[in-house]
Amino acid sequence: MSGSSSTHENMAAPICNCEEKCAIFTSKTAKNPNRRFFGCPYFNFEDKMLYCDYFMWEDEFIASQTSMVELKEAKKEGDVMNSDVEVKINQFESDMEHKINVLERDVQVMKFQSESQMKRGIWKKYVGIVVLLIVALVIVFCIWKHTKLFK
Secondary structure: OOOEEEEOOOOOOOEOOOOOEOEEEEEOOOOOOOOEEEEOOOOOOOOHHHOOOOEEEHHHHHHHHHHHHHHHHHHHHHHHHHHHHHHHHHHHHHHHHHHHHHHHHHHHHHHHHHHHHHHHHHHHHHHHHHHHHHHHHHHHHHHHHHHHHOO
């Protein structure tokens, strides 16, 4: 192609379809004068079969690389945010586990107190019944004794 010239520079470059590092060329066309582009390093050989058709404008490549760097940085920031979220979730889970343990302990205490009160209530009933029986026996005995005296 007579409308371009080739230069090989030591810089980041895309890989062409031949799996080679692309060469950078400068366009000599009227439509894109002096605009740089990447192409197969075998471009400009007389035998067209020796090179692939890879083509990318240098400014578009740089923009794509900048976008990738920005995405990677955003991902890192996202990872940091995710890490912060994970820390908060772990703290929340720990707090909730502690609160659940406290509630379970409180339920056990209340259950024990309820059972104790119930047992005391039963004993009070038994004591009350025994006292009533004793009073009834004393009354019966007194009546029996009183009737025996008058006979």
